[in-house]
Amino acid sequence: MSDNEQTAAEKKLAAKNMRVAIICGLVALAFYVGFIMFYM
Amino acid sequence: MSVDKLKRTVLGAIAASFFLVSGAVFAAIGDMPLNLTKGVTETSQRVYDLHMIILYIVTVIGIIVFSVMCWSIFHHRKSKGAVAAQFHHSTTAEIAWTIIPIIILVAMAVPATKTLIFMEQTGDAEMTLKVTGYQWKWKYDYLDEGVTVWSALDQASNEARQRDSGIDPGTVENYLLDVDNPIVLPVNTKIRILTTAADVIHAWWVPALGWKRDAIPGFINDNWTNIKEPGVYRGQCAELCGKDHGFMPIVVRAVSKQEYAAWIEEQKAAALAAADGANREWAKDELLAKGKEVYAANCVSCHQANGNGVEGLFPALNGSAIVNGPAADMINILLNGKNLMPAFKEQLNDADLAAVMTHERNSWDNTAKDIIQPADVKAAR
């Protein structure tokens, strides 16, 4: 699992994937918290 | 070729037998329930008409769409030598099958909107009936008259519906659609019907009136009806409300205005007589007899006929510390409820409560064996 074996292109893709995951995750979390806050 | 012929013969035979069978089926289902009731109010009639219009529209659309599908399934098949065309869009067709459905939908929305507006006009009612859902019975308050009716599943259905009762439901008239105390409403009167609930959400539904409405604890819903024909109309709770959701029917007896007035007087007299019961001393046998009745109507569905309750859900009364303990604690729980146990303060009068407690304290293996007088309950209120 050594990350240093990755090529530059693979690293770039991994970063892009993480970005999508973080954005979507935050949106989901915001919906969850937002809905509860809305009704409080 | 001969294989083809054989195939066709077999298919023909299948098709013929299909029509024969479906003919027989249609003859048989003639007697089985199939469609919505027309009901006995203007609302229900309008709803029925709307239902039929939309049913016809979707049937026609269905026949057209399914015919086109069937046509291509039968004719554009490879085994018939069909060669695939290669078109993959047609702006004209796509616009047409977007616009035409929109027009049909608008045509459907117009009568639907009119009917809905008609149904929501709850003003200028001549009388008001408040319906309260309980687990698992209905309470009806005639607000203008001060009359209250409690209405639960009738005794015959209730006995037959118990597991392993050994009673064939076919022998019970109006099985699960009959109550101990049907409500009475006058015909040709605009009646405002308010729905609410005491514990969980129920829904009050008499199909012949043309609507159902949820009964929600803490909120009151506003509806109306105006029954055109005298008769007995039956319905059921339509929102899952727990264990006995299937066992809280509704029976409305629609009668002439004169009969209705007479019935109201009867109810008032009965209420006065019952209130009187609390002011006198009761004999033990009298309490036990009454208590047995009250227990069967109000307590048995949770605490069971043997008093052992249902493990994990409803506590046993048989051998219970409360039932065998001081009378005051027991009266308090019956009046005010506890956890899932509803408050019976409003549901039962002093005599009923005293009788049922006396019954419980003297039944099964219970050792209290004493009696509770209606006056004791009255004092604790």
Next chain:
Amino acid sequence: MSYAAVHDDEHHDHKPTGIGRWLFSTNHKDIGTMYLVFALIMFFIGGAMAMVIRLELFQPGLQYVDPQFFNSMTTVHALVMIFGAVMPAGVGLANWMIPMMVGAPDMAMPRMNNMSFWILPFAFTLLLSTFFMQGGAPAGGWTMYPPLVLQLGDGLPFLIFAVHFLGLSSIMGAINIIATVFNMRAPGMTFMRLPLFVWTWIITAFLLIAAMPVLAGGVTMLLTDRFFGTAFFDAAGGGDPVMFQHVFWFFGHPEVYILVLPSFGIISQIIPTFARKPLFGYASMVYATASIAFLSFFVWAHHMFTVGMPLAGELFFMYATMAIAVPTGVKVFNWTATMWKGSMTFETPMLFSIGVLFMFTLGGFTGLMMGITPVDFQYHDTYFIVAHFHYVLVPGIVFGIVAGVYYWLPKWTGHMYDETLGKWHFWLSTISVNILFFPMHFLGLAGMPRRIPDYNTQFTDWNQIISIGGLAFGLSQLILVWVVIKCIRGGEKATDQVWEGAHGLEFTLPSPPPFHSFTTPPEVTDATAHS
């Protein structure tokens, strides 16, 4: 980072073996297989519960179960079928097919993929363990309406946490699909060249991310109402029980499309293949799917017309609901136009797709009827709605998933399945599913409420016919299991293209495909796209 797992495996030239292959799998095909097997097991567990329901309803009177247990059966049947069978089956197909369809080696985040699958068995252990608890399994309906659901015994927190886990799993699956499609398409695979199945799944994934947290929020409020003294839904404490229904259906209606869109995608792949003709109106299919998904957030209250909304609200939700019929109609017409003047053959996947086309449309018609508010006051909470959503869910969605399984099974295993058995499966399922669900329309119109364990004797005949249909449908599904097992063990060798009319990147790979789908990305042109 997440790519490392894929990368790592490439250096070891062999598949991991034994139980570890499955437990620690980061391979989209293995995870897809696990999802599908899990879904099949859940389908039979949920089906067994349906059998208990139909057994009790075979005749009036209570013969086999108590009302409380009956309610648990209807409740858990729904939860298991929706969250355990249909959703995981959709994700399983997405896992298997999306990387192959977009020309990627694997999913974007293989380790998260592993986690989103392995959450499921734990979530369902939580849910099903409630059968052995004080107070029994959830019995307040899968819709979990308070205050009734709060009367549940020890099982309540287990129900709620199971729902939380299922939501978490779905959201992670959705994120993975979005990342895969957005970042890992092969060169030349533009968005408007994506296969329809991929398109429907991206839209589904966005629906999941928007809808699942709302459900999680709703059940969290139930949890705090029960255990931490809040009163979100308790009128006595200033709350509103109806508010839960709004929250639930704000999730629940998009959920309907989360379930159905993958099925739409599958039949959009299959019909062109067996009509040997390109899909009619590709672009309008994409736009129609997107419009359905968008509109699905504005129609939730049609599930609760009877709660007593203001007239303006009832009218709004009626019109919005009717509007959904337009894009749905466009899809049905496009499929019909795809078949028109085609050169059709009727292998099992095509049969099931045509089944979807006919019977989903039928469910759509009753859906339109129920969208008409004043009439819905009669239909609501009767067997009419039970008939409607089962038509949509079983011959509309389950048939679509089954069609997909038959369609891609040769690709997955490298063997053709037994076509004769497949046809038997289709015809038995189709006949029995109609005997099972069609008479429910009549029962509902005649006034039989849903979720009741016992009924008036006038409903007996139909209920007996329904129960017989139910048993026949359940038994017919065993054929599917047999076909799949037989196909895995051997059979005629499948070609790369599998089907004469099949197009798409997945059919350029060998059957079965290599462990990592596309290690060198294929080049996609306009000619190779658009099957």
